[in-house]
Amino acid sequence: MRFRAFIFPIVALSVGGYFGYHLQNGDHGLTARADLERRKDVLEGELAGLREVKQRIERDVALLRPESLDPDMLDERARAILNLAHPDDLVMRKRREPDPTGPLTPR
Numbered sequence: 767m768r769f770r771a772f773i774f775p776i777v778a779l780s781v782g783g784y785f786g787y788h789l790q791n792g793d794h795g796l797t798a799r800a801d802l803e804r805r806k807d808v809l810e811g812e813l814a815g816l817r818e819v820k821q822r823i824e825r826d827v828a829l830l831r832p833e834s835l836d837p838d839m840l841d842e843r844a845r846a847i848l849n850l851a852h853p854d855d856l857v858m859r860k861r862r863e864p865d866p867t868g869p870l871t872p873r
Contacts, residue, residue, distance in 0.1 A: 829836040
């Protein structure tokens with residue numbers, strides 16, 4: 767008779783413990799929600815960066831449209847694509863560092 771008096775509270779505590787555990791650690795629990803919030807913040811920052819890139823590209827494309835063609839922009843893009851320079855341009859090259867594993871390394 768005494769055992770029957772404890773059955774309902776034990777079952778109720780077990781069910782409550784089960785739901786409490788999954789409230790904290792489940793797939794849709796509080797821990798998962800915090801992880802999703804962190805991921806959302808990272809992705810919003812990434813989205814802001816991509817929007818800036820999109821605006822810059824749209825601005826550059828607008829400068830290349832026939833109705834508002836910017837000669838400087840056209841010249842810059844043509845030189846970059848064709849890898850050419852004007853005879854009056856000063857061309858500066860990056861100095862290549864010697865390869866430390868190469869055969870001409872001083873000892």
